[in-house]
Amino acid sequence: MPDASEVAFVLAELVSDRTAFPDDAASDLRRVLGHRIATPTPAVLRYDRLQLLLSMLLDDGVVPTVDEYTARRIACRSDAPASSTLINAYGHWLGACRAAWRFVDRTGHPSVPHTLRYAGPHEAYTLREILDAIIRFRTRFGDWPTQWEFIEWGQIERRAAGRTGAPGPRIPAAGSLARAFGTFPRALAAAQRSEGDIRDLRGRRDP
Amino acid sequence: MADATTPDRTTHAHPLARAVMRLLEYRDEADLRFVFAALARRLPPSEDDSGRESALVALERCANALGVNSPSSRSYATWRATSPEGRGSPSVQQIRTLFDGSWNHAIEALPNVPSSDPLVRRLAAIGPRYTADECLAALTRWHQETGELNAVEYKAWARRTRKAEPKARIPANCEPFGRRFGNWRAGLDAAGIDHPRTGRRARTRPTRVTHPTREEVVDSVRLAYEEIGEPFSEIRYVAWRDHRAVQHGASPAPFRVPSPQIITRTFGRSWGKAVTEILGDQLKAVAAMRQRRARFSPTDLARAWWECHQTLGRAPSVSEYERWRHSEAQRTAFECWPPSESSIRQRFGHGSWPRACERLQQEGPVDA
Numbered sequence: 083m084p085d086a087s088e089v090a091f092v093l094a095e096l097v098s099d100r101t102a103f104p105d106d107a108a109s110d111l112r113r114v115l116g117h118r119i120a121t122p123t124p125a126v127l128r129y130d131r132l133q134l135l136l137s138m139l140l141d142d143g144v145v146p147t148v149d150e151y152t153a154r155r156i157a158c159r160s161d162a163p164a165s166s167t168l169i170n171a172y173g174h175w176l177g178a179c180r181a182a183w184r185f186v187d188r189t190g191h192p193s194v195p196h197t198l199r200y201a202g203p204h205e206a207y208t209l210r211e212i213l214d215a216i217i218r219f220r221t222r223f224g225d226w227p228t229q230w231e232f233i234e235w236g237q238i239e240r241r242a243a244g245r246t247g248a249p250g251p252r253i254p255a256a257g258s259l260a261r262a263f264g265t266f267p268r269a270l271a272a273a274q275r276s277e278g279d280i281r282d283l284r285g286r287r288d289p
Numbered sequence: 290m291a292d293a294t295t296p297d298r299t300t301h302a303h304p305l306a307r308a309v310m311r312l313l314e315y316r317d318e319a320d321l322r323f324v325f326a327a328l329a330r331r332l333p334p335s336e337d338d339s340g341r342e343s344a345l346v347a348l349e350r351c352a353n354a355l356g357v358n359s360p361s362s363r364s365y366a367t368w369r370a371t372s373p374e375g376r377g378s379p380s381v382q383q384i385r386t387l388f389d390g391s392w393n394h395a396i397e398a399l400p401n402v403p404s405s406d407p408l409v410r411r412l413a414a415i416g417p418r419y420t421a422d423e424c425l426a427a428l429t430r431w432h433q434e435t436g437e438l439n440a441v442e443y444k445a446w447a448r449r450t451r452k453a454e455p456k457a458r459i460p461a462n463c464e465p466f467g468r469r470f471g472n473w474r475a476g477l478d479a480a481g482i483d484h485p486r487t488g489r490r491a492r493t494r495p496t497r498v499t500h501p502t503r504e505e506v507v508d509s510v511r512l513a514y515e516e517i518g519e520p521f522s523e524i525r526y527v528a529w530r531d532h533r534a535v536q537h538g539a540s541p542a543p544f545r546v547p548s549p550q551i552i553t554r555t556f557g558r559s560w561g562k563a564v565t566e567i568l569g570d571q572l573k574a575v576a577a578m579r580q581r582r583a584r585f586s587p588t589d590l591a592r593a594w595w596e597c598h599q600t601l602g603r604a605p606s607v608s609e610y611e612r613w614r615h616s617e618a619q620r621t622a623f624e625c626w627p628p629s630e631s632s633i634r635q636r637f638g639h640g641s642w643p644r645a646c647e648r649l650q651q652e653g654p655v656d657a
Contacts, residue, residue, distance in 0.1 A: 085317070086323035087317070090313075093309055096309070106303045106306075108306075108328055108331060108332055111310060114306065114409050115324060115328065115403065116325060120404050140639070185640045186640055218389075223406065223407065225408060230410075
């Protein structure tokens with residue numbers, strides 16, 4: 083990794099040393115670093131996605147065609163997404179160009195969306211879906227979530243789905259939780275009871 | 290199931306891990322990835338008894354063959370179908386089934402791929418939650434020391450006290466009180482602090498009208514234009530408004546002069562457009578606004594930035610640049626305006642001022 087700085091080299095040497103840096107510390111650091119790398123901010127995602135298109139708009143002064151964009155992408159060997167990905171994300175090619183131009187022209191809506199794919203209305207969450215999502219969190223991470231952890235998990239999963247174009251995960255946000263249960267502690271208590279019931283049922287079925 | 294296989298995620302991070310994380314806090318992603326790779330080489334892969342090893346081995350072989358960190362499901366399927374090495378490996382669907390139906394989860398289970406973990410914030414927690422007793426003690430102490438009742442005053446006091454006594458258990462803001470007692474006033478009640486229940490709010494400034502009508506906005510702008518005249522800039526409007534607020538004093542009547550933000554929100558989304566729309570019948574104002582909006586060449590923009598740089602002796606911040614611009618305009622009796630910060634920001638930094646400064650410094654000063 084030639085881009086890493088000298089500080090990173092020194093720190094990498096330190097964390098590789100088992101006597102200087104105990105296993106507990108290494109494991110904690112790996113979790114924190116992994117989370118930080120794997121969860122880029124929406125701003126970074128937006129800019130990464132639209133950077134090549136924006137530079138073409140600024141350099142040429144005209145809206146590039148799909149073919150021109152593809153040719154530049156191949157010529158630069160850029161990691162920028164394919165034109166079809168951008169069209170999928172913003173609905174049509176001019177929508178993608180308009181989103182890129184918003185980095186320059188700040189009038190209108192203040193933020194530049196990362197994708198418009200999930201912007202439409204979606205099916206309301208049932209109570210069962212909400213409880214399942216909380217139990218799924220517990221199964222995956224080994225502990226019951228706090229409200230903000232649960233909401234952040236939903237954001238992370240939605241962002242990950244948005245990057246790959248996968249269907250949006252069924253993890254309710256704060257509004258759906260509040261509508262269904264009033265407060266998060268109530269939803270959590272219901273999920274805990276529900277998980278207990280499921281465990282009892284399983285225990286009775288497979289003694 | 291999860292309890293037995295997952296590590297304890299409720300404890301705080303190891304102090305050494307915290308120290309290294311602090312060093313890496315503002316570093317580039319390349320640095321983070323480099324240290325992460327060193328950790329991934331060192332730590333053994335987590336032992337898994339749910340039959341996922343074969344999937345992970347296949348994924349790793351595929352990643353090595355393709356020369357990437359995390360193969361997509363499509364590239365994996367192609368590799369499996371075409372490469373002799375990939376024959377007999379689990380299919381994409383089988384891998385998804387093993388990892389709760391998600392390809393991303395499978396990729397994140399690879400040892401050298403960073404994975405997101407919403408519980409990681411617990412590692413960074415500074416200490417346990419504030420107890421009710423700690424909240425009450427902090428409130429009582431604050432009230433005894435200052436005699437204030439206002440939540441904003443509390444925050445200022447808490448900031449000062451926490452700085453002076455780093456180990457004191459004093460909530461930095463009012464959230465713990467809201468969580469423990471329901472709201473700020475209930476917290477004061479619980480601490481036995483007497484406060485007027487129905488009395489007027491202790492105000493240091495009159496109530497400001499946050500949602501004025503369009504007529505109110507137009508009247509204020511017209512009045513300001515009559516009193517200020519040309520150049521009718523945002524900075525001069527703010528100064529005029531501040532002056533009016535001082536004149537208004539502690540009068541119980543609401544202060545009805547809108548801020549520039551409200552004006553631009555109501556009309557046109559920029560100061561220039563709003564003034565043009567409101568004072569459209571006053572040709573002088575519109576002409577002056579158009580003149581100020583004259584387009585500048587990139588050289589003009591760079592020259593203005595470097596002049597400001599020379600005056601300050603360092604790269605200017607946005608507000609420093611705007612102040613300099615205004616003072617320059619003042620020097621020429623508001624005849625000649627240097628370009629605005631937004632022109633520079635958009636031309637050189639794609640909308641970001643720090644990026645624009647960096648680029649201008651890289652390109653060097655422009656010859657006069």
